Amino acid sequence: MKSGIASVSIPRPRTRQREATRRQLVEAGLRVVAEHGFAGATTAAIARATGKAHGTVFVHFATxxxxVEALVxxxxxxxxxxxxxxxxDTCGVGEVMDAHLLALGEHEVLYARLLCEATTLPLSARARVFAxxxxxxxxxxQALARDVGRGVVxxxxxVALTNLWIALTNHYLMNRDLFAPGASxxxxxxxxxxSQLLALLQP
Structure with a gap:
């Protein structure tokens, strides 16, 4: 007779350890990328950064x-x-821009590295950038359509708005040493x- 109590899957210690090791490798990889770029993020360098054997990397990442795709x-x-x-259903163009900028600022160095080295990355990783x-x-x-409907822009x-915004933010990030030397x-x-983009949308 079944008790009717749903069974709960509890991760096994070995599974938790495997997940923790994978997380350590990813975090170490991000640190290596921030300092040396994706070109410097070799499997050997990431293994050294975690203090683990080189072969450990390939237990979690086949290649x-x-x-690199996991780091991206x-x-x-x-x-x-x-x-x-x-x-x-309610956010406007300015709010989308704010959210995008906030996310970029949280990982600015990494995202700048990603943009500058995009052409050297595996196709699968480049596809993630595009996505x-x-x-x-x-x-x-979507936000532009709402704002136009409200009569605020x-x-x-x-498509032009999207291209302008992506191109502008990417340009500044890729040249951050010129636009903000030593700072964010x-x-x-x-x-x-x-403000530059919103000015173009003024009624």
Whole structure:
């Protein structure tokens, strides 16, 4: 006779240890990328950063490409979370820009590295970058339609708006040493970038 009590799956110690080790490798990889770029994020360098044997990396990631893809996914996670936290039916263009800038600022060095080295990354990792930017564009286009409907901004080609915003933020991040030497370009220039784009939308 069944008790009717739903069974609860409890992770086994070995599973928890495996997940913890994988997390350590990803976090070490992000530190290595921030300091040396993706080119310097070799499996050996990441293993050294965790104090683990080189072979441990391949227990969790079959290839270096798989590891790089996991690092790219980690960089994009904060942005995805910020965008998904926005009210789906009420946020405007300015709010989408704020969320995007906040996410960029949280991982600015890593995201700048990602942009500068994108062409050297595995195709799977580059696809993740494209998907991330597409997600930002999608939220911007939705917000633009709402703001136009409210009469708070003028109509504009939504694709052009998306391209301008992505190109502008990417340009500043890729040249952060020029626009904000020794500081955060998002902190110093973010409000300026936002105001430039919103000025184009003034009725």
């Amino acid at each position: 270096r490409d798989a590891l 996914a980690e960089v994009g996670q904060a942005m995805s979370q910020r965008l998904s936290a926005l009210p789906a 991330l930017q597409s997600a930002v564009g999608s939220r911007l286009r 003028r109509a504009m080609d939504p 370009v998002v902190t110093l220039r973010g409000a300026e970038l936002k």
